Amino acid sequence: MALGPTEQKFVLHWGEMGTRWGVNRTVAQIHALLFLANRPLAAEDIAEALSVARSNVSNSLKELQSWNLIRVTHLMGDRRDHFVALQDVWEIFRVIVEERKRREIDPTLTVLRECAIEGDTDSALEPASLARMNEVLTFLDMLGTTYDDYKHLPPATLQRFLKMGGKVARFLGPDDKAPS
Numbered sequence: 001m002a003l004g005p006t007e008q009k010f011v012l013h014w015g016e017m018g019t020r021w022g023v024n025r026t027v028a029q030i031h032a033l034l035f036l037a038n039r040p041l042a043a044e045d046i047a048e049a050l051s052v053a054r055s056n057v058s059n060s061l062k063e064l065q066s067w068n069l070i071r072v073t074h075l076m077g078d079r080r081d082h083f084v085a086l087q088d089v090w091e092i093f094r095v096i097v098e099e100r101k102r103r104e105i106d107p108t109l110t111v112l113r114e115c116a117i118e119g120d121t122d123s124a125l126e127p128a129s130l131a132r133m134n135e136v137l138t139f140l141d142m143l144g145t146t147y148d149d150y151k152h153l154p155p156a157t158l159q160r161f162l163k164m165g166g167k168v169a170r171f172l173g174p175d176d177k178a179p180s
Contacts, residue, residue: 001045001049002049003049007033007036010032011033014031014032015029018031024060026050026057026060027063027064029052030046031064034046034070034085035085035086037084041082041083041084042080042081042082043058043061044080046061046083064085067095068099069085069092069095069096070083070084070086071083071084090159091155094151097151101144112136112137113137116133116134116137119134
């Protein structure tokens with residue numbers, strides 16, 4: 001399976017973006033390839049298209065499946081597994097945010113809550129340090145709550161919300177005071 005120049009550019013850039021977000025380059029490139037594909041692809045086709053080792057493809061596909069970004073499908077007369085990616089960019093965004101929250105934010109909130117409880121009785125912890133820990137806890141709690149408020153909104157509503165952008169900030173007016 002040969003990629004055209006524009007597809008190559010997209011796949012390569014998706015890989016670069018992935019590395020900046022902490023995702024393995026090959027994982028991101030495979031995701032991009034499957035996103036662009038107009039048919040399910042077998043692992044061998046992916047390995048050939050990207051010129052990567054079949055074992056690397058297998059591990060990367062498992063990673064993408066664990067993120068719920070791709071799924072296995074089967075084709076009549078072919079015993080191999082084939083793979084398809086989510087095609088709706090809003091759904092991809094939702095899945096990635098949900099997974100990152102589950103993998104990164106939720107465990108951090110658990111530790112920060114424990115620190116807040118333990119910090120109240122830890123005589124070795126300076127009050128200013130505890131206050132900073134609590135600021136992080138409050139901030140991440142607010143982000144999590146906001147995400148929970150918005151995650152079930154239909155994509156059309158989210159689009160309208162995002163298009164409003166700075167209009168909401170201008171409507172609310174400047175707030176030079178630090179949050180309390």
